[in-house]
Amino acid sequence: MPVRFDPETDYPLGSLRPDLVRTPSGLSLEDVTLASARDGTLDATDVRATAETLRLQADVARAAGRAQLADGIERAAELTRMRDDELLAVYTALRPGRSSAAELAAWADRLEEIGALRSAAFVREAAAVYAERGLLVRG
Amino acid sequence: MLVAPSPELGLIAANGPRDPAPELVVESGVVVRLDGRDASEFDVIDRFLVAHGLDLGVAAEAMALPERQVARMLVDVDVSRAELVRIGRGLTPAKLARVVGMLDPVELMMALKKLRARRDPGNQAHVTNLKESPALLAADAAEAARRGFDELETTVGVARYAPLNALALLVGSQIGRPGVMTQCAVEERRNLELAIRGLVTYAETLSVYGTERVFADGDDTPWSKAFLASAYASRGVKVRFTSGTGSEALMGHAEGLSMLYLEARCVSLARAAGAQGVQNGSISCVALVLAVPGGTRAILAENVLAAWLDLEVASGNDAIASHSAIRKTAKLMGQFLPGTDYVTSGYSVMPRHDNTFGGGNYDADDIDEWLTIQRDWQVDGGIEPVDEDEVVRVRERAARAVQQVFAELDLPPVTEAEVEAATHGYDSGDLPSRDRAADVQAADALLAAGVSALDVALALDRRGFADAAEAVIAMLRQRISGDYLQTAAVIEPDGLVRSAVNDPNDYRGPGTGYRLEGERWELLQALPHVVDPGSLGVPPADAGAILDELGPAVSSEDSNEVVVALGPAFAGVLRETIGGLPHEDVLGAVVAGVREGGATPRLVRVRRVADVAFIAHDGARLSGSGIAVGLQSKGTAVIHRADLEPLDNLELFGMSPLYTLASYRAMGRNAAGYALGHRVGPVPTELDNFARAKLIVRTTLLHAHESRAVVEGAPAVDVTLVRTHAFP
Numbered sequence: 001m002p003v004r005f006d007p008e009t010d011y012p013l014g015s016l017r018p019d020l021v022r023t024p025s026g027l028s029l030e031d032v033t034l035a036s037a038r039d040g041t042l043d044a045t046d047v048r049a050t051a052e053t054l055r056l057q058a059d060v061a062r063a064a065g066r067a068q069l070a071d072g073i074e075r076a077a078e079l080t081r082m083r084d085d086e087l088l089a090v091y092t093a094l095r096p097g098r099s100s101a102a103e104l105a106a107w108a109d110r111l112e113e114i115g116a117l118r119s120a121a122f123v124r125e126a127a128a129v130y131a132e133r134g135l136l137v138r139g
Numbered sequence: 140m141l142v143a144p145s146p147e148l149g150l151i152a153a154n155g156p157r158d159p160a161p162e163l164v165v166e167s168g169v170v171v172r173l174d175g176r177d178a179s180e181f182d183v184i185d186r187f188l189v190a191h192g193l194d195l196g197v198a199a200e201a202m203a204l205p206e207r208q209v210a211r212m213l214v215d216v217d218v219s220r221a222e223l224v225r226i227g228r229g230l231t232p233a234k235l236a237r238v239v240g241m242l243d244p245v246e247l248m249m250a251l252k253k254l255r256a257r258r259d260p261g262n263q264a265h266v267t268n269l270k271e272s273p274a275l276l277a278a279d280a281a282e283a284a285r286r287g288f289d290e291l292e293t294t295v296g297v298a299r300y301a302p303l304n305a306l307a308l309l310v311g312s313q314i315g316r317p318g319v320m321t322q323c324a325v326e327e328r329r330n331l332e333l334a335i336r337g338l339v340t341y342a343e344t345l346s347v348y349g350t351e352r353v354f355a356d357g358d359d360t361p362w363s364k365a366f367l368a369s370a371y372a373s374r375g376v377k378v379r380f381t382s383g384t385g386s387e388a389l390m391g392h393a394e395g396l397s398m399l400y401l402e403a404r405c406v407s408l409a410r411a412a413g414a415q416g417v418q419n420g421s422i423s424c425v426a427l428v429l430a431v432p433g434g435t436r437a438i439l440a441e442n443v444l445a446a447w448l449d450l451e452v453a454s455g456n457d458a459i460a461s462h463s464a465i466r467k468t469a470k471l472m473g474q475f476l477p478g479t480d481y482v483t484s485g486y487s488v489m490p491r492h493d494n495t496f497g498g499g500n501y502d503a504d505d506i507d508e509w510l511t512i513q514r515d516w517q518v519d520g521g522i523e524p525v526d527e528d529e530v531v532r533v534r535e536r537a538a539r540a541v542q543q544v545f546a547e548l549d550l551p552p553v554t555e556a557e558v559e560a561a562t563h564g565y566d567s568g569d570l571p572s573r574d575r576a577a578d579v580q581a582a583d584a585l586l587a588a589g590v591s592a593l594d595v596a597l598a599l600d601r602r603g604f605a606d607a608a609e610a611v612i613a614m615l616r617q618r619i620s621g622d623y624l625q626t627a628a629v630i631e632p633d634g635l636v637r638s639a640v641n642d643p644n645d646y647r648g649p650g651t652g653y654r655l656e657g658e659r660w661e662l663l664q665a666l667p668h669v670v671d672p673g674s675l676g677v678p679p680a681d682a683g684a685i686l687d688e689l690g691p692a693v694s695s696e697d698s699n700e701v702v703v704a705l706g707p708a709f710a711g712v713l714r715e716t717i718g719g720l721p722h723e724d725v726l727g728a729v730v731a732g733v734r735e736g737g738a739t740p741r742l743v744r745v746r747r748v749a750d751v752a753f754i755a756h757d758g759a760r761l762s763g764s765g766i767a768v769g770l771q772s773k774g775t776a777v778i779h780r781a782d783l784e785p786l787d788n789l790e791l792f793g794m795s796p797l798y799t800l801a802s803y804r805a806m807g808r809n810a811a812g813y814a815l816g817h818r819v820g821p822v823p824t825e826l827d828n829f830a831r832a833k834l835i836v837r838t839t840l841l842h843a844h845e846s847r848a849v850v851e852g853a854p855a856v857d858v859t860l861v862r863t864h865a866f867p
Contacts, residue, residue, distance in 0.1 A: 012620065015635055015636070021620045032615060032616050034600060034608050038597070048374065049619055064639070064640050066415075066626060068191060072365065072372060072413020076373040080373045088328050090366060090370075094366050095363045123366075126360070129183060129362070135360060
């Protein structure tokens, strides 16, 4: 039976709870070796943290009393699902004077579409503040 | 240039006349006033802090605490870091700035020592060069890693070089010490691309500012920066924000507010945005802040603020603070002595003219001094001594590895001459020039082909660098577990991540917290140039005797006689003066001088005492004329007379390193003059006030030999030279 995750004592995950960590394709940490690189079973695009792992890290941050860091890592967990080019496009859209209210709303919709609810709310919150502070362009 | 304060230009370090009074009004769970502003006037920073920063659960309690009381808590070892961090969550920027503004420099250091996030201090290095030579980047990275830096940062002169520089740093760092994290400071899109490929592991290019206008001039908002931070984290990048006093004044929109207050807004914002840490401490504006009164103190105060907000701190000391070595080191002590997560946010491991960040406050030529200051204070500044052979070994290996990886990846060749120059050269001037057009073209192709850290590992492996390949794979495993996203994380060579979560600062006064002790202290004190005290002054085993002992010395009746009284080790255990004059020659000179003055020399060894005054006085009491020249082994000499008190004298020659054989000859001549009752002018002497600092260790060691040669209560003996030909 799997041992429950305790964010106060199970950090660092890589050393103490490797059983909880997988690559996106499901490899365990011990599968990520020079040997697996040599025989081609390891793919470069697979070498990254999953949303699930990042959520565990967010739990660790929250348990350590770091609410904002936890929020940021939770947004990161959501953003693992977003394509690289879209990720940069949202960032650019959030820069001052780049987007109309409608354009930011569209990005928020897109984030919701991939299940990035916190990030979507974050973009909507920005849009509301930008409207008041004159940081939007007319759409 | 120093400048008088000018609050309207933002040229005021702290406690500015226009800084708002701390204020927080909450109605029905909504912040309606913050630091002098009504909700309708909140700018983007205020709004972000209200939405994500302030913890209203603790704010009422925290804001009600008198400033003086909070300030005292910061330095009180009996108030825990956790308690201070809890209270800090509920304080507004104005109150944070006011509280740290009350602390004097020593109190700030105490607070920083208490509040640092990670228990063990660390350091970060800059690794760049003007030619963007991959071999030199790799060699410098390897040396930096081997010297103990936890993070290495590079950048580019030409943006398209980024993947090559990142690759050279990755290879070099893992050759030097597995686990060292690297970054390449470039534009965000390019940076994210490098991160996705695993070529870099952290970023600290996310700048934030204290006024809305400067923020907008930086082409960002708190929301865009916070989103970018999460975007980086989603791709496995450790993120650190950058801020610092003086940036708003430099960019012309400080709005009449003090540097420290604006920085309080910045670090509050960084925390609210979900950053695990900041690079703060004025950073590139340091010379501007040092131009205003209290600037150095304000910079230390901003480091304290960041630590108080539970952020990792890479505490500046990277950009050149001043032309004055004294001023910049005085400033450094504020971070160096208490210790920060990274004492510098970029120690230039190469000569500063190769530092393309415009950094190099401390550089390659200062490493020995840095190591010595660590040893002086028994303080860990994050740099380890490494002997020259080992430095050359890792440099050569890293340059060779990057040469082989370039070959394996079909990049433009790194020549043998480059490897050789990168290993042994001083700076990029020693490196042959590369075909830069071919390099940037290859860099573009590298990105287009999707080359990643995995390919780098395989290339290393195929070319015989399996250990470095393993280290790169280990860094990839770190990306999968994401442990280094936590506050103040560094990676040990064995892959263990240490951060504020599992290595929290537990300082609670003397005997607690990180202390430089045990093995680490042994390591940091054993500098390559440290001298073994046993090795000084001891004659070679095959050195023959210089003097023969004739028997106990008795008082003489010969009024023409001058005794030359020798210390217990003179021409025995010791063989030369501190100035390097052979004892045999010194004796010859004194004897010749005595004869030249018309008197008869008689050699006596005083055995009962090592002090030159007593050696000379004992000699004088044996001398028929009552005059003696006393000679200590290190070369100190006294001309004495039997009827004087032992600690009085006729002439004292205490500056032994400055004496020549002619000086000793003159001493002999004068002694003869005193013996014969002539009119004697003192031997001219010189003064060098540095001689003591330079030679006090040698003096001590030579005197220790002299003291050990003492035979308690033993009478003086007459001696003669074995090789009489030594007398001129």
